[in-house]
Amino acid sequence: MNWSWSYFFEYLTNGLMVEGAWTTIWLSVVSMVLGLGLGVIAAMMKMYGNRALRWIAEFYIWLFRGTPILIQLVIIYTGLPQLGIRLNVIESAILGLALNEGAYLAEIIRAGIMSVDKGQNDAARSVGMTWRERMWLVILPQATRTIIPPLGNQFNGMLKTTSLASVISMEELMRNAQMLAQIEFRVLEVYLVAALWYLLLVSIWSAIQVRIEAHYEKPFGPAAAVSPEAEKELAKAIEKAGPA
16 A cells, blocks of 8 residues: 555544553553552562562562563463452553562662662661661662662663553553554554654653753752651651760
């Protein structure tokens, strides 16, 4: 078939494509948030857990970083029902994407925490701060600078990785493009429109990411905003430590 501009412009605003783009957005956000939670837990287990917890975290990271996400999605969707765990398409897609993302984010978070100078932790301990207080008030705020750029890049990748969920019939942008192509057999026009939608989503996120990174590049110091909760916790820790 010859190229058709009329079909191309029609597909740009086609309901299936718009709906698929919206599904790609919320699927990416939900999977990323859950993946971030899993990543934080795995990173903490690997860095501060006992031998058993470290082994579990290392096995999880090794397994999901070492196998293709396409295979993971298929196994979750078709394999779990054989174990009595029945998930629908949406639940399977979110679970697969979140588990895979969590394994990568765990290493990003671990690297960010390790990038904080050890002296910061020692200084916080010397004034009597608990591990939780040190982590929340001292280490994580500084580690965030290192974590934010790769975290943003991971979300950028997630917007495109969701297309793999089409293999289990998740009706996101890629799956809807496939269905539209099967109706009128305008494959080139449909997939070019899908590519433009992905490009638009990634471009919007890139602009947002620049602003987020610029915010976290601001130096810490007296001018930096400190929450009242953080001030109270720090004051309590210093009071608990007593006079030097």
